[in-house]
Amino acid sequence: MEKMLLNNDLIDNDQMKLSINDRGYQFGDGIYEVIKVYNGNLFTPTEHIDRLYRSADAIRLVIPYTKDVLHKTLYDLVEENELVDGHIYLQITRGVSPRNHAFPIEPTEPVLIAYTQTAERPVNNHRNGVSAILVEDIRWLRCDIKSLNLLGNVLAKQKAHEANCYEAIQHRGEIVTEGSSSNIYGIKNGVLYTHPTNQYILNGITRQVVMKCCQELGIQVVEEPMTKEELLQMDEVFLSSTTSEITPIIKIDDSIINSGKPGDFTRKIQQAFEEKVQQVM
The missing domain is CATH 3.30.470.10 (Aminotransferase class 4, branched-chain amino acid transferase, N-terminal domain)
Incomplete structure (x- = not known):
């Protein structure tokens, strides 16, 4: 037992x-x-x-x-x-x-x-990408604390589930914050964009690994709020979390990202992450 x-x-x-x-x-x-x-x-x-x-x-x-x-x-x-x-x-x-x-x-x-x-690693999601929806962020104002108060996250995730999507991307007004159980990133012209670490998002541990991977790969990172419209115009979008690792997002609501395929920069970051995983195996 x-x-x-x-x-x-x-x-x-x-x-x-x-x-x-x-x-x-x-x-x-x-x-x-x-x-x-x-x-x-x-x-x-x-x-x-x-x-x-x-x-x-x-x-x-x-x-x-x-x-x-x-x-x-x-x-x-x-x-x-x-x-x-x-x-x-x-x-x-x-x-x-x-x-x-x-x-x-x-x-x-x-x-x-x-x-x-x-739990098996979600390799199919890594390879093929997932879909997401946009939902209003109704959570409290201290999302940087990893507290047990997750009802807002649960309701967002349930909306994604009912829409046959993997994740719900949350936004406060026009500003994208993070997923219901993940951090969110967009890549445009080779530059990675993601919300800064403040009270509106959790500073994910996998997010911290992503930042290190980008530094090692020479990928420029811009930590500033992006709008829903800017997110949908990104060349590539992906999410990260402890259980999802680095997962490409290929569709948000009705918008197709990168012709529905994981992008090259996302693949590079996945590979850099995988090398760090192999170091502990």
Whole structure:
């Protein structure tokens, strides 16, 4: 039977019990990360754990473990479950206390859970590209925090699902922000455009790898807001996330991107990303 992590303990899945008064359940009062695993090795774990602690600081949640201890515990979880390819889901809530919107008066112990999930790499999407729709971004104004409050993302993703599309590209008014579970990029005349890292988007870990790949490839990057119209006029469009990696977008609503084929620059970035993956395998 697979193991799950509950605070400091690795336990069987059927032993996992959480309180109805956990603030993560009642308020979404917590944070999370998803860390990719290739051939039993965590990909960019330091970056994910650093972001987890930044999110915790932003919501005034004190994680009762050092980064090194958490890092080792996650590796132990992967080894215990003999995970080869897939990912770890990790979340920390403010803990258990009687329901009240304000922080608990009495100190509470944060509740940490993590589990592994086997998942194949989406190679067909990488090769052929995916479709997306444009939707209004209705989320709160601190999207840089990787919080458990994901209802806006869920509603956007559901719209994409009902339209038989892979992703929903969100926009505030005319300005494109990010996907419901990804960062969004456009390429025009060999220059990569993407929204700057501020409170309106999550600074994706895969996004950070994309930035490094572009630097190594000599691809100019412009981090500034782009409009919906500008996005649809791009030569190439792609998305990135931990689970989707680098995925070309070949259609947005009724607009075909690059004649419906993944573009050359996207392919170069995919290859550079793949080389970094191979380094941990």
